[in-house]
Amino acid sequence: MRVVKSLYWAGLLTGAALFAQPPQAPAPAIDLSGYWTGAMHEDAMERGNGPEIADYAGFPINEAARLWGLSYNPSRVTLRHHQCDGYVMPYQVRAIGNSRSWEERDPHTQQLIAIHWWHQTFEGHRVIWMDGRPHPPAWAPHTWMGFSTGKFVGNALVVYTTHLKQGWLRRNGLPESDQATVTDFFVRHGDHITYTSVVSDPVYLAEPMVRTTDFYRQPSDPTSWLFACDDGEQILDRKPDEVPNFLFGQQPFVTEFSKRNNVPLVGALGGPHTMYPEFEAKLKGATEAEGLAETKPSAEGPAQTSRAVDPVPHDGEIHVWRLRNNVYLLLGDGANVTLQVGDEGAFVVDSGTGQLADKIIAAIKRLTDRPIQYIANTSARADHTGGNVKLRAAGLDPSVIGSFFSLQFADAGVGATIVAQQNVANRMTAAKTPSAGWPSDTFLEERRRMFHNNDNVQMFFEPNAVTDGDSIVQFQRADVIVAGDIFNTTQYPFIDVKSGGSVEGEIKALNDILNRTVYQHEGEGGTIVVPGHGYVCDEHEVVEYRDMVAIIRDRVQALIKGGATLEQVKAARVTIDYDTRYGATTGPWTTNDFVEAVYTSLKQPVKH
Amino acid sequence: MVKVAGIAVLVWVLSGHAHAQGRGGEAPATPKGGAPIDLTGYWVSLITEDWRYRMLTPPKGDYVSVPLNDAGKKAADAWDPARDKASGNQCKAYGAAGIMRLPGRLHITWQDDNTVKLETDAGTQTRIFSFTAPAGRAGDWQGVSTASWDRPRSPMGFVFGLGQHYPPVGGSLKVVTTKMKPGYLRKNGVPYSADAVLTEYFDRFDVPGGESLLVVSSELNDPTYLASPFWTSTHFKKQADAAGWNPTACAAE
Numbered sequence: 001m002r003v004v005k006s007l008y009w010a011g012l013l014t015g016a017a018l019f020a021q022p023p024q025a026p027a028p029a030i031d032l033s034g035y036w037t038g039a040m041h042e043d044a045m046e047r048g049n050g051p052e053i054a055d056y057a058g059f060p061i062n063e064a065a066r067l068w069g070l071s072y073n074p075s076r077v078t079l080r081h082h083q084c085d086g087y088v089m090p091y092q093v094r095a096i097g098n099s100r101s102w103e104e105r106d107p108h109t110q111q112l113i114a115i116h117w118w119h120q121t122f123e124g125h126r127v128i129w130m131d132g133r134p135h136p137p138a139w140a141p142h143t144w145m146g147f148s149t150g151k152f153v154g155n156a157l158v159v160y161t162t163h164l165k166q167g168w169l170r171r172n173g174l175p176e177s178d179q180a181t182v183t184d185f186f187v188r189h190g191d192h193i194t195y196t197s198v199v200s201d202p203v204y205l206a207e208p209m210v211r212t213t214d215f216y217r218q219p220s221d222p223t224s225w226l227f228a229c230d231d232g233e234q235i236l237d238r239k240p241d242e243v244p245n246f247l248f249g250q251q252p253f254v255t256e257f258s259k260r261n262n263v264p265l266v267g268a269l270g271g272p273h274t275m276y277p278e279f280e281a282k283l284k285g286a287t288e289a290e291g292l293a294e295t296k297p298s299a300e301g302p303a304q305t306s307r308a309v310d311p312v313p314h315d316g317e318i319h320v321w322r323l324r325n326n327v328y329l330l331l332g333d334g335a336n337v338t339l340q341v342g343d344e345g346a347f348v349v350d351s352g353t354g355q356l357a358d359k360i361i362a363a364i365k366r367l368t369d370r371p372i373q374y375i376a377n378t379s380a381r382a383d384h385t386g387g388n389v390k391l392r393a394a395g396l397d398p399s400v401i402g403s404f405f406s407l408q409f410a411d412a413g414v415g416a417t418i419v420a421q422q423n424v425a426n427r428m429t430a431a432k433t434p435s436a437g438w439p440s441d442t443f444l445e446e447r448r449r450m451f452h453n454n455d456n457v458q459m460f461f462e463p464n465a466v467t468d469g470d471s472i473v474q475f476q477r478a479d480v481i482v483a484g485d486i487f488n489t490t491q492y493p494f495i496d497v498k499s500g501g502s503v504e505g506e507i508k509a510l511n512d513i514l515n516r517t518v519y520q521h522e523g524e525g526g527t528i529v530v531p532g533h534g535y536v537c538d539e540h541e542v543v544e545y546r547d548m549v550a551i552i553r554d555r556v557q558a559l560i561k562g563g564a565t566l567e568q569v570k571a572a573r574v575t576i577d578y579d580t581r582y583g584a585t586t587g588p589w590t591t592n593d594f595v596e597a598v599y600t601s602l603k604q605p606v607k608h
Numbered sequence: 609m610v611k612v613a614g615i616a617v618l619v620w621v622l623s624g625h626a627h628a629q630g631r632g633g634e635a636p637a638t639p640k641g642g643a644p645i646d647l648t649g650y651w652v653s654l655i656t657e658d659w660r661y662r663m664l665t666p667p668k669g670d671y672v673s674v675p676l677n678d679a680g681k682k683a684a685d686a687w688d689p690a691r692d693k694a695s696g697n698q699c700k701a702y703g704a705a706g707i708m709r710l711p712g713r714l715h716i717t718w719q720d721d722n723t724v725k726l727e728t729d730a731g732t733q734t735r736i737f738s739f740t741a742p743a744g745r746a747g748d749w750q751g752v753s754t755a756s757w758d759r760p761r762s763p764m765g766f767v768f769g770l771g772q773h774y775p776p777v778g779g780s781l782k783v784v785t786t787k788m789k790p791g792y793l794r795k796n797g798v799p800y801s802a803d804a805v806l807t808e809y810f811d812r813f814d815v816p817g818g819e820s821l822l823v824v825s826s827e828l829n830d831p832t833y834l835a836s837p838f839w840t841s842t843h844f845k846k847q848a849d850a851a852g853w854n855p856t857a858c859a860a861e
Contacts, residue, residue, distance in 0.1 A: 029777070155758075155778035156778065156813060198821070
């Protein structure tokens with residue numbers, strides 16, 4: 001018996017030795033599993049009670065970030081759609097509260113799939129993928145926690161994060177953009193984790209922002225893991241287009257922190273120079289005037305342009321992204337195309353420029369064997385309607401064939417039915433686009449509705465937003481809203497005043513979108529919003545966009561009240577805190593075009 | 609039967625036990641030769657946290673976030689920079705427990721195969737970390753330090769299978785400092801005592817595509833002035849050269 005046992009072990013061990021695979025990656029250097037609490041021995045007041053207004057000292061921010069922060073009115077969090085906003089990951093790690101970390105392993109192979117990190121504040125649940133999966137494409141949604149992949153390097157867990165939402169570098173209005181990426185390092189020394197984050201943000205940082213945070217291990221479950229939040233009315237009778245903000249140079253508390261703490265204003269207002277040792281000497285002779293000069297847009301300087309990643313690959317291909325249920329995004333040919341598939345036939349929202357129409361049709365055929373039945377146009381724009389002719393020709397509308405329409409029109413049901421607000425048809429007719437691409441089913445009322453593919457599909461007319469014929473399309477069961485050019489993530493809203501657009505209509509349309517969205521958790525997820533151009537969003541991106549348009553509207557309006565001309569408004573750099581995200585100096589829609597549209601539509605308001 | 613058992617033991621030794629000996633199976637000849645990370649060079653502090661406590665001298669009595677006990681608060685409330693200066697104690701904030709938090713640059717070198725030297729331009733201080741014997745002078749600002757490499761530990765005991773148990777790589781420089789002359793954690797007189805024990809871990813992180821960071825995680829235990837351990841982590845950016853190196857004298861405030 002002993003011989004048998006020995007043979008068994010010998011065989012087993014020899015087998016293990018012979019068949020064991022060489023390691024594919026360095027051995028796990030640390031185990032983060034357990035309960036952890038952040039030590040509040042650094043930046044305690046800022047992380048606990050909250051930072052003071054205009055305290056940006058040591059943050060390597062650029063001018064855009066500083067002015068964004070100074071424009072920020074803390075009352076903005078009373079707006080319904082901001083009340084439950086979570087923190088973005090690099091800031092959430094700094095929050096007070098407890099954390100819990102655990103490993104997720106494949107039940108069959110026991111390979112490490114992911115490391116989870118849950119933080120009590122805002123119930124932030126971060127997943128660090130350890131299985132080598134790639135990051136999502138640029139058009140994928142952004143979240144508070146972003147998308148993280150990790151690997152062990154030396155004695156550290158090194159993590160790279162993309163797809164973060166816009167959030168706070170510091171919750172006194174100092175922004176971190178949705179273009180930020182983070183490299184972070186976890187090391188563990190006994191019952192102590194040191195977490196180092198390096199935030200790179202081309203939009204709001206002049207240099208990477210480095211912070212280190214300490215966690216100590218809790219011996220048992222602190223048990224408190226939830227962060228309940230629900231939004232509600234905070235201020236009654238506030239106008240829906242009112243976004244609390246301060247005009248440039250009119251932040252009333254700008255010197256409060258500086259004076260209370262004897263911090264020269266030039267230090268308090270931050271910038272990369274404030275984090276280096278040399279700045280200690282400069283503080284000694286600093287005057288308040290030097291600081292106050294930084295509270296307004298610099299009189300001169302290069303026009304800033306967007307530093308955001310273009311989410312469209314421009315590779316001549318159509319890329320498909322499943323949104324929810326039977327609804328998909330087709331991206332790659334100008335404006336975003338949204339597709340609903342089902343037994344009744346395909347429902348397409350917008351048709352792109354037309355250049356890749358054949359590939360769009362091919363992509364649709366890969367997703368459904370049913371014909372394209374409906375094409376809805378959110379506006380008359382060429383990059384939303386350019387594919388109408390080909391997509392229409394590739395489809396048919398079985399609901400019309402054989403109906404009384406067939407008695408009136410020989411071609412009834414031949415080709416897809418194109419649905420749009422009447423002004424879309426008017427604009428396309430006036431522009432003499434090919435008639436085969438004109439809407440064949442138009443509406444004038446506020447809402448066009450139909451039940452299609454087991455979903456409640458509605459088109460809502462948004463008068464005088466970017467044009468006079470805009471609609472948003474809502475797939476209620478799938479909970480997807482297609483915003484058209486009313487909302488996009490790549491540029492300032494393309495308010496075409498000559499085609500009936502207006503800044504007030506644009507703000508109203510954005511609010512109309514927000515009136516139809518529901519977040520899933522802590523201000524994110526839930527209703528999917530497909531922008532006219534850009535990546536897949538939820539209500540958070542829409543509300544930030546709405547805030548931007550309203551704030552810029554307020555600035556231009558104030559200058560108009562002061563008698564400013566268009567040229568003076570442009571010279572005032574009213575968009576400077578958003579230009580690194582949305583600005584353009586060339587192309588079909590420049591920053592100056594946008595400012596002019598705002599100015600013109602305020603000077604000559606459209607009568608609704 | 610004996611042969612079979614012998615094979616089993618041999619395989620067990622090869623599969624797990626041998627790997628626990630370290631890379632290559634032989635211990636490096638010297639701490640310098642076996643260094644898991646390279647900390648040498650010039651490093652500049654990035655003051656992105658506790659800015660107003662570090663870049664400026666905060667007001668007397670402002671010791672927010674330092675877990676002082678009553679004796680510590682009393683001592684901090686009695687801060688008198690003029691008295692420090694007059695008594696030749698203007699370097700109180702430049703001792704081992706405070707110096708790493710001050711704005712400045714570090715110059716780290718190997719003094720010999722067993723000793724790391726860390727110089728600061730702020731206050732022109734030198735810290736000596738010896739791997740072989742405690743280094744420094746008791747009662748000095750920088751106290752007495754001992755150094756070791758803190759490496760991730762290999763699995764202990766029986767491990768099963770070859771190839772899965774390569775010892776983890778990398779590590780940190782661990783420095784334990786004691787017998788410091790009483791000094792300040794912050795320039796406004798937040799105290800630490802001669803009984804304080806400072807444990808530091810020096811880690812180097814290479815940010816992909818760019819810079820290298822030095823992060824110093826410290827835990828200060830002081831039965832005289834602290835109610836609980838004081839944790840901070842302080843970061844520095846690697847410089848290519850000595851640019852900006854500017855040795856200065858200690859300043860009492």
